[in-house]
Amino acid sequence: MSAHPPVPDPAALPETRPRDLPETRPRAMHDMGGVSKFMCDAVDVEPHALDAFDREVDAIRGLLGAKKVMGVDELRRGIEAIPEADYLRLTYYQRWIRSITENMLAKGVFTEAELRAALEDTK
Amino acid sequence: MSALLSKGSRVRVRDDWPETRGPCHIRTPHYLRGAEGVVEKHLGAFPNPEDLAFARPAAVLNLYHVRFTASAIWPDAKGDALVVELYETWLEAA
Numbered sequence: 001m002s003a004h005p006p007v008p009d010p011a012a013l014p015e016t017r018p019r020d021l022p023e024t025r026p027r028a029m030h031d032m033g034g035v036s037k038f039m040c041d042a043v044d045v046e047p048h049a050l051d052a053f054d055r056e057v058d059a060i061r062g063l064l065g066a067k068k069v070m071g072v073d074e075l076r077r078g079i080e081a082i083p084e085a086d087y088l089r090l091t092y093y094q095r096w097i098r099s100i101t102e103n104m105l106a107k108g109v110f111t112e113a114e115l116r117a118a119l120e121d122t123k
Numbered sequence: 124m125s126a127l128l129s130k131g132s133r134v135r136v137r138d139d140w141p142e143t144r145g146p147c148h149i150r151t152p153h154y155l156r157g158a159e160g161v162v163e164k165h166l167g168a169f170p171n172p173e174d175l176a177f178a179r180p181a182a183v184l185n186l187y188h189v190r191f192t193a194s195a196i197w198p199d200a201k202g203d204a205l206v207v208e209l210y211e212t213w214l215e216a217a
Contacts, residue, residue, distance in 0.1 A: 026142045027153040034154035034196065073175035077148040 029084045054093040061096060070103050078102050124168060124185055125211050132162040134189060135217040136209065141173075148176030151213045159217045160191040163206060171210065185211040 032038050050058075064070040078099025082090070090098060104110055110118075128134065138157035141147040150172055166188060170181035189209050193200035 026140055028142050028149070031149075031153045033152050071175055071178070073148060073172045074178060076172075077146070077176035080148060081146065 028080060029087060030080045057093040057097045057100070060100060064100065069107070069109065070100065074103055075099050124183060127165060127185060128162045128187060128211070128214070130162055130164065133159065133217040134162055134214040135159045136189075137213050137215055139213075146177075148173055151209055152207065154196055155191065155207060155209070158191055158195055160189040160195070160207075162187050162214075163190045164188040166208060169210075171212070187211065187214070189214070 027035070061070075061072075061075060065072060075096065076099075079087075079095045081102070082095060082098055086098070087095065101115070105112060105115070136151060136155045136158050140156065141149055142153075164187065166186045168183045168185050171184050172181075174181035187209055188206050191205045191207065193203035193205055196205060
C-alpha cells in the first residue's frame, strides 16, 4: 500500500464553492460532491480488504436482487435515509445491512420480533 | 419519454429540491440545480430510479451526459469541465 497523496494545506486552497451555497440549500447528507468542507481530505483510493461480514452482506443483497425482493435503488434510498450520525459511524457494508433490514421490515419479509429472536439465536 | 435532445442542445437543470418534500432518492447532485450546460451524449433510456427506489412503477427516461463548464458551478474554477449523467426529467431548454 502506497501512502496517500499529500493533503493540501487548507489555508492555501482558494475559496471555491458551488454558486448555490450548500449552507443555504437542503443538500441531502450523502450528496457530498462539490462541498468545500470535503475538499481538504485526500481521496482514499486504496483497495480495501473485504471480511466475511462484508461478503455475506453483499451476497444477501445479490440474492434479494436476483429474487426481485429488493432492488439496488431501494438499497440506496435506505442508505440515504440513515441519520447522519449513524451514517458517518457505520462502515460501507454496515450501511448496506442497515438499509436491507429497514427494507425487509417495511416489506413485511420479517417482523421486528422475528428479527430480535433471530439475533438472540446467534448469541 | 420526451423527444430526444440532440448533442449541443443547451439545457438547464431544474432548480427543484425534492429533499424538502419528504423521502426521496435523487441522483441529480445538489450543486447542479439551476445550472446551465450542454448535452454531450444520449446514454440510453432507463427506468426512473426515483420510482424504483420505492418499488413503484417506473417510467423509462432518457439519460444524457451533460457538460458544464467548471466556472459555471465554481466561479473561480478555470478551464475544467464537468460531465454528469442526468435524466431528461431534470432538464429544461436553456
